[in-house]
Amino acid sequence: MANIEKVKVLVLGDSGVGKTSLTHLIAHNEPISNPSWTVGCSVEVKLHEFREGTPTQKTYFVELWDIGGSSNHRSTRNVFYNPFHGIIFVHDLTNRKSQQNLKQWLAEVMSKEGGKGKMVYDDFDSEVFAGSVMLPIIVIGTKLDQASEKRLKMKQCNDIAQDWGADSIDMNCMDPGSLAPGSSSAVKLSRFFDKVIEVRYYKKDYTNLPNAHLSDKRRFPAPLLKLHHGD
Numbered sequence: 001m002a003n004i005e006k007v008k009v010l011v012l013g014d015s016g017v018g019k020t021s022l023t024h025l026i027a028h029n030e031p032i033s034n035p036s037w038t039v040g041c042s043v044e045v046k047l048h049e050f051r052e053g054t055p056t057q058k059t060y061f062v063e064l065w066d067i068g069g070s071s072n073h074r075s076t077r078n079v080f081y082n083p084f085h086g087i088i089f090v091h092d093l094t095n096r097k098s099q100q101n102l103k104q105w106l107a108e109v110m111s112k113e114g115g116k117g118k119m120v121y122d123d124f125d126s127e128v129f130a131g132s133v134m135l136p137i138i139v140i141g142t143k144l145d146q147a148s149e150k151r152l153k154m155k156q157c158n159d160i161a162q163d164w165g166a167d168s169i170d171m172n173c174m175d176p177g178s179l180a181p182g183s184s185s186a187v188k189l190s191r192f193f194d195k196v197i198e199v200r201y202y203k204k205d206y207t208n209l210p211n212a213h214l215s216d217k218r219r220f221p222a223p224l225l226k227l228h229h230g231d
């Protein structure tokens with residue numbers, strides 16, 4: 001176990017959207033009955049089989065950094081942000097505002113004062129790789145069990161994941177079957193973690209990896225965020 005390499009994934013979204021519930025389900029394969037309000041940050045670890053079922057299969061640790069969503073802690077939580085290798089954006093399907101607020105979460109996590117200067121963020125551009133920092137993301141909508149048909153239709157018309165070109169999952173975090181092995185949600189999540197690991201550990205050889213073409217959305221549905229340094 002000592003030699004297992006790890007990646008760090010941030011879990012971001014408004015307070016109460018279900019980040020702790022989601023993180024627990026991913027890490028333990030079972031729902032949490034009574035999640036407490038996250039103060040600061042809590043970290044869960046998942047063992048992930050990278051490129052499962054292929055000759056190059058390898059085990060990695062995925063650290064899931066569940067960041068407390070309360071706006072009271074906005075000014076201090078940036079200590080948890082860097083460095084990280086991917087982001088799970090979480091919103092509540094019964095609360096449209098929580099989806100819109102993900103833009104602010106994106107801006108918050110990408111703005112870093114000091115050090116190398118203030119970072120700015122571009123629109124998501126899944127076609128751009130070279131010469132930039134690459135960041136895999138995925139958007140997860142929670143409380144599917146409580147969302148009305150009307151709300152889900154509205155979301156389809158105004159879907160932030162689509163706007164960003166990101167992959168997305170809608171799910172009930174209280175249902176242990178939501179991420180059942182082989183389900184489309186589990187496959188999407190597994191591919192997202194694969195992507196995080198590839199960008200983190202295989203970046204130099206990325207263009208030489210088999211099937212490592214952004215246009216191949218079946219293999220790499222998670223988009224990449226292009227970052228650059230601004231003034």
Ligand SMILES: Nc1nc2c(ncn2[C@@H]2O[C@H](COP(=O)(O)OP(=O)(O)OP(=O)(O)O)[C@@H](O)[C@H]2O)c(=O)[nH]1
Pocket residue numbers: 013014015016017018019020021022033035036037038039067068069070142143144145146171172173174
């Ligand atoms: N029915 C239902 N309830 C959910 C779901 N996900 C989370 N909840 C409930 O929503 C409430 C808030 O969930 P948390 O996981 O604590 O939310 P959080 O985003 O971690 O909140 P903060 O710690 O304040 O940032 C809890 O009562 C959960 O049981 C879901 O998919 N379905």
